[in-house]
Amino acid sequence: MLHEIKFSTWIRSGGQSTFVLALNSFVDLETKFSVLPDRLLDGIIDDALAAAVGSLNRSLPSGASIDISAVDLTPIRDQLRREVADRLTEIGVVMNPNDPVIRSIIARYAEILNGFFQTEALQIERYTWRSSDDSRVRASHSEYDDQVFSWSDPPEGGHPGQGWNCRCTAEPIIDQASIPEAAVCDILTADRLASVFPDADTDRLAQIAREIDLQIVTARLDSPDRLTHFFGQVLQEVGQGLRLVESLDYRADRLAQIFSYFRRNPEDALLYGRIADQPADQEAIANRAYADRNGNGDIESGDGWRYRGRGLKQVTGRANYRAFTEDHAQLFGELIDFEAEPELLGTPRYAARSALWFWRANDLFMLADAGVNRAAADSITAIINPGTDAYDQRWENVRDLNASEVFSNICRFSVAKPRFEDAE
Secondary structure: OHHHHHHHHHHHOOOOOOOOOOOOOOOOOOOOOOOOOHHHHHHHHHHHHHHHHHHHHOOOOOOEEEOHHHOOOHHHHHHHHHHHHHHHHHHOOOOOOOOHHHHHHHHHHHHHHHHHHHHHHOOOOEEEEEEOOOOOOOHHHHHHOOOEEEOOEOOOOOOOOOOOOOOEEEEEOOOHHHOOOOOEEEOOOHHHHHOOOOOOOHHHHHHHHHHHHHOOOOOOOOOHHHHHHHHHHHHHHHOOOOOOEOOOOOEHHHHHHHOHHHHHOHHHHHHHOEEOOEOOOHHHHHHHHOOOOOOOOOHHHOHHHHOOOEOOOOEOOHHHHHHHHHHHHHHHOOOOOOOOOHHHHHOHHHHHHHHHHHHHHOOHHHHHOOOOOHHHHHHHHHHHOOOOOOHHHHHHHHHHHHHHOOOOOEOOOOOOOOOHHHHO
């Protein structure tokens, strides 16, 4: 089973490098080597769901997505799973995820799902037939192009997706006013996050929003209360400008209030802190404030500055960078040594992932499930930064975000890469 998990991860990440399988015993080399791990199979059929959701979202209002959790996808998922599994079993190990039969199955079911969402979730009655404008479109389908059909009255040969290699799609005819309540949900976008971080760069917001959307279920951020607590804490860590690398630009008198080292060494606070025309020596401050803490070496090691706070959670200290490295490959399917390359945590993708990792690793989502209240906020703060003097501010952040309802209808699944299991 361990080999299958490794193989699944390798395939889903692109399968471009060399996959090494250590055989500890040679039992029966005549037996066909067939690998059908559930994660690999589910990853393939999820491609059909992603295609269907993406196609339909282009017809919906900006910032909205079809809510897949509002419909029962079990029958379609099981049919698709059987067809793909049969094909994988037939050809053995799928070294090429672009196997033409697999691609044809996925394309067909993507269109079946498109129609299913239109009728069952959005309650759309009519669609416009659209065919690919090339010579491979069959003549009968070309005749349907740009015509309007009713879902209750299929054309000869069936709706798009009911025949193989249709090269066609059903473009929904949507009356926005008639979309049922709960049929759509809000997408976590840069525009939405801009209301939380009004001074942040738009491109940075977009990258972070996409990364969190991709991991929204895996990271256990799939409810308004969880998102509200998460971003209330993040706002306190990085500020309205979404600063991804810790600033140590402190006044000399403030240093003693924050760091025990400078309380013990007030002369160093005056030497390195900001006073009058003297700028703060941030590297010297970090190396002293964080020396011999969280796996860091002494002042001379430079670990304090090298492993200063980075990311949405402001991960700090060599030991925490190492812990993130150890868990990152398993959680996100990408092997990176953040202890060797700490600056990566200051980039949007890994800044977001580091916070998601901390949130999940410490089961903070369970504390958030207690509701949007002071006790829940304080319990989360006590794990993120127990010695902080900002308990009041963090609770105010959470309370204000809850009142704004910015996350009240965020999709409970990843819009960019939805999974069938997220609809259950």
